[in-house]
């Protein structure tokens with residue numbers, strides 16, 4: 405039932421990596437997850453071991469059928485994936501220019517997934533595509549925005565703050581959080597930017613993911629960070645964020661217990 409939207413006004417900040425690894429991490433806690441790709445790059449599926457040659461997805465037939473769930477793929481790790489898929493220019497244009505801008509279209513498309521009370525839907529949104537975000541907002545419980553610990557992301561802070569303020573004004577407003585990604589304490593600029601972001605955004609920051617070679621290796625291996633290197637700092641960081649999100653969403657584990665807040669980490 406809960407919907408987590410991963411969105412950023414900046415490209416390459418780790419949206420796809422975060423969306424996929426949140427799914428992986430939540431699933432290791434006994435929760436059922438589905439990763440939904442709204443990005444025409446169609447890259448989310450590659451984080452789940454789905455072969456490059458598999459170009460199936462829901463967008464190509466979106467104008468004829470609102471049954472997105474029939475395009476669901478299951479993965480060996482008990483996480484479901486709904487890929488964007490291969491499209492023609494016309495199909496993609498119809499999806500981006502009109503269909504996705506209609507909240508009722510998104511509601512219909514996601515209906516079956518959101519109707520399952522024990523299924524957590526994690527959506528990977530295309531960079532800076534405000535229409536997709538806007539359509540998802542009435543359904544999203546949480547919006548998570550990864551930003552890099554660099555000056556380019558820093559310059560976008562006012563935009564992120566304005567967006568979050570706009571979201572907060574809406575009826576049944578989604579909770580909004582920032583993840584600082586690729587924090588690297590060996591680099592002064594990273595430390596400075598992180599310090600400034602933490603001071604300025606305060607409670608909005610739900611976690612920090614360190615720059616870690618295991619992330620790159622996991623992407624290359626099409627696996628989760630934790631399965632590539634369970635002891636890696638990034639795997640730990642993602643686990644902390646998933647637990648915080650699970651707690652904020654009031655999710656219940658298989659044994660019926662609720663998540664409780666983990667100790668604050670790094671912040």
Ligand SMILES: Nc1ncnc2c1ncn2[C@@H]1O[C@H](COP(=O)(O)OP(=O)(O)OP(=O)(O)O)[C@@H](O)[C@H]1O
Nearest residue numbers: 415416417418419420421586614615616619620623
């Ligand atoms: N914590 C990290 N440590 C090291 N590398 C990382 C980390 N997070 C992401 N990366 C790398 O950064 C690159 C961009 O990540 P990703 O594709 O998840 O970003 P994105 O926001 O989805 O990009 P796009 O805007 O193109 O959709 C990838 O090569 C990924 O492996």
Ligand SMILES: [Mg+2]
Nearest residue numbers: 419420443447
């Ligand atoms: Mg991406």
